[in-house]
Amino acid sequence: MMKVTLIGAGNLATQLGKSLKKTGVTISQVYSRTEESARTLGELLEAEWLTDIKALRDEADVYIFSVKDSALSELITEVCKGRGDKLFLHTAGSMPMSCFEGKALHYGVFYPMQTFSKAKDVCFENIPVFIEGDSAETAEVIRSLANKLSQRVIRLSSADRKYLHLAAVWACNFTNYCYTVASDILSEHGIPFDVMLPLINETTEKIQNISPKEAQTGPAVRGDKNVMSQQLELMSDRTDLQELYKMLSKGINPLLEGSTLDKID
Numbered sequence: 001m002m003k004v005t006l007i008g009a010g011n012l013a014t015q016l017g018k019s020l021k022k023t024g025v026t027i028s029q030v031y032s033r034t035e036e037s038a039r040t041l042g043e044l045l046e047a048e049w050l051t052d053i054k055a056l057r058d059e060a061d062v063y064i065f066s067v068k069d070s071a072l073s074e075l076i077t078e079v080c081k082g083r084g085d086k087l088f089l090h091t092a093g094s095m096p097m098s099c100f101e102g103k104a105l106h107y108g109v110f111y112p113m114q115t116f117s118k119a120k121d122v123c124f125e126n127i128p129v130f131i132e133g134d135s136a137e138t139a140e141v142i143r144s145l146a147n148k149l150s151q152r153v154i155r156l157s158s159a160d161r162k163y164l165h166l167a168a169v170w171a172c173n174f175t176n177y178c179y180t181v182a183s184d185i186l187s188e189h190g191i192p193f194d195v196m197l198p199l200i201n202e203t204t205e206k207i208q209n210i211s212p213k214e215a216q217t218g219p220a221v222r223g224d225k226n227v228m229s230q231q232l233e234l235m236s237d238r239t240d241l242q243e244l245y246k247m248l249s250k251g252i253n254p255l256l257e258g259s260t261l262d263k264i265d
Contacts, residue, residue: 002145003059005029007075008066009037009049011116012091016066017045019124023148028060053078058086062145064110065090073099080104087141093165096158097132108133108142111161112150115172124149130156130164181241220249223256 002025006013009032017027027047032038035051042049050056056063056079063079065072069092080088080103088100089110100107109132114122129146131153133139139155146153156164179200183193206215219227228249235241250256 001026002061003028004062004064005031005056005060006041006045006047006064006066007031007053007079009034009041010066011118012112013064013066014041014044014118015116015122015124016064016091016112017041017047018121019149021045025145025148029056031056058083060086062087062089065092069095076100076103080107087138089142093168094162096162097134098158100134106134106138106141108138109158109161110142110146111156113164113168115176125151128152128154130154130161132156132158132161216252218252220252220256223253225256228256 004017004020004025005028006017009030013030017030021027027045030038030042030045030047030049031051031053032041032049033051038049038051041047048057053075063083063086065075065079065088067075072090072092072095076088076090076099080086080100084105086104086106088104088107090097090099091110091112093111093113097107097109109130111130112124112127113130114127116122127150129150129152131139131142131146132155133142143153143155179193179196182196186193186196203215219231228245232242232245235245
């Protein structure tokens, strides 16, 4: 039976650990710098939890790093030392596999492309998992692990994964920020955000069948300068949102360049 140690106890580590446990993988230890996070996930996974990285045992087959990019290099150096026969993986979309070079013999990337939260369980079965290994043999071991969770496992280089992660930021993180802006506008006028949900759901469903460009609607794609000018006036107290509105509108419809949108201060 495979044993995995999780380095990190955040959103991704929580969902990954729970899903791996359901497949029969034993979670041996959970490390986090924060005691509350380590204890919470360790108890959930029935695994030993710790906040001292030097207390890691050598019994795991795979060590999975799910931490902030800024902490990854230091932790890799500490964890990989003296564990030459183990497999080390990170889950970062933006970090190259080469961060393991010179520090581990067997290493790779296990990147599930999804937005994760501790409180909301996900079904890994439909999440694409992008993998990379230091060798063909390592990649197959990583694929075997990924296949326990997902029906869509894709081998992808570090160079291409950077662009995948960039696209994910546009498609998810920036989109969610737009939801936040919409929620704030509605809240200021006593309108509940849930009135937006049918619109959001329909937009999401449409792009299952047609391209996002084909699905685009709204005043910008129509070139409706009157509506856009009125809406910019409604944001007169938020020049940052006005500029974002203009930028996005021109991105949707380049013909708006040099239009009356630029004349609104």
